[in-house]
Amino acid sequence: MKILLLGASGLLGSAFKKVLTDSAHILFSPARAELDILDETSLLEYTEEHSPDLVINCVAYTNVDLAETERDKSYLLNAKAIEHLVSLQIPLINFSTDYVFDYGLETGEISENYKRTGVNYYGKTKLEGERVLETSEINFWNIRTSWLFGPGGKNFVSTILKSSETRDELKVVADQYGRPTYAPDLAQFVAENFIEKEEVPCGHYHLQNTGPRVSWAEFAEHFLKLKNWPGTLIQISTSQYPTAAKRPQNSVLANTKLESEMRDWREAVADYLGID
Numbered sequence: 001m002k003i004l005l006l007g008a009s010g011l012l013g014s015a016f017k018k019v020l021t022d023s024a025h026i027l028f029s030p031a032r033a034e035l036d037i038l039d040e041t042s043l044l045e046y047t048e049e050h051s052p053d054l055v056i057n058c059v060a061y062t063n064v065d066l067a068e069t070e071r072d073k074s075y076l077l078n079a080k081a082i083e084h085l086v087s088l089q090i091p092l093i094n095f096s097t098d099y100v101f102d103y104g105l106e107t108g109e110i111s112e113n114y115k116r117t118g119v120n121y122y123g124k125t126k127l128e129g130e131r132v133l134e135t136s137e138i139n140f141w142n143i144r145t146s147w148l149f150g151p152g153g154k155n156f157v158s159t160i161l162k163s164s165e166t167r168d169e170l171k172v173v174a175d176q177y178g179r180p181t182y183a184p185d186l187a188q189f190v191a192e193n194f195i196e197k198e199e200v201p202c203g204h205y206h207l208q209n210t211g212p213r214v215s216w217a218e219f220a221e222h223f224l225k226l227k228n229w230p231g232t233l234i235q236i237s238t239s240q241y242p243t244a245a246k247r248p249q250n251s252v253l254a255n256t257k258l259e260s261e262m263r264d265w266r267e268a269v270a271d272y273l274g275i276d
């Protein structure tokens with residue numbers, strides 16, 4: 001299969017690039033300078049020249065706090081760009097987020113068809129992108145994930161580990177819960193369960209690593225302990241850590257559609273940190 005991977009320099013995109021470079025598929029992974037997803041004409045010309053059978057879209061505007069003020073940029077990349085992709089009429093694997101929901105812990109795990117509202121502007125633009133897919137006539141698989149970490153870009157684990165090198169006390173939010181997702185695991189899982197398998201029904205899917213639900217503070221405690229950090233982690237509440245964009249209290253997604261599951265996030269963290 002000929003696959004066009006967009007956003008290959010990002011956290012998830014770089015994981016896909018690694019997985020697909022090692023596969024039997026022919027991969028095109030143009031950098032933004034070569035193919036700007038906001039340039040509809042270039043997108044059309046590029047796909048006419050290379051005729052991919054599948055597009056994997058890992059492009060997004062992901063600065064959640066800045067999205068509150070840079071609204072146009074967020075809308076263009078997360079919603080308008082999906083219109084461009086849909087107009088290509090090529091099957092599409094797209095990624096979205098738990099931020100399209102806004103639920104408390106009493107809801108439990110959030111299933112694929114729960115009511116969406118968008119917890120913040122970023123979430124609302126990602127939801128807009130989902131609606132574009134739903135009203136299109138192309139084959140699409142929209143995979144919602146959350147709490148991504150991995151080697152391909154700045155993320156919660158890398159940020160906390162960096163801070164821990166110079167500080168003996170760290171404050172981390174303890175009243176928002178989720179399940180971390182290792183970008184290389186997600187890319188591998190999607191390759192095996194969506195790209196290599198035929199006739200996976202189109203629609204929305206929820207994918208996270210499995211394992212226990214944790215707060216950000218519990219997650220940080222887990223990997224800081226593995227790194228033998230000698231400092232003190234102080235649990236704080238969301239109200240003690242104000243951010244421009246509201247965050248969901250509940251980021252725990254239920255995968256009710258696929259039989260196979262990703263591995264426990266604790267195994268993935270150990271791999272990421274290079275610990276046996």
Ligand SMILES: NC(=O)c1ccc[n+]([C@@H]2O[C@H](COP(=O)([O-])OP(=O)(O)OC[C@H]3O[C@@H](n4cnc5c(N)ncnc54)[C@H](OP(=O)(O)O)[C@@H]3O)[C@@H](O)[C@H]2O)c1
Nearest residue numbers: 007009010011012032036037059060062095097145146148
């Ligand atoms: N990160 C998370 O915790 C998280 C959680 C839930 C869902 N998601 C979703 O997962 C997907 C991947 O997220 P990520 O964190 O891997 O994103 P990311 O690291 O921010 O990467 C975004 C990618 O988009 C590219 N890009 C930006 N503007 C572009 C343009 N105009 N044309 C072409 N490429 C452009 C960037 O290229 P440059 O390198 O040139 O900027 C980069 O490769 C997104 O759909 C996101 O919403 C992420």
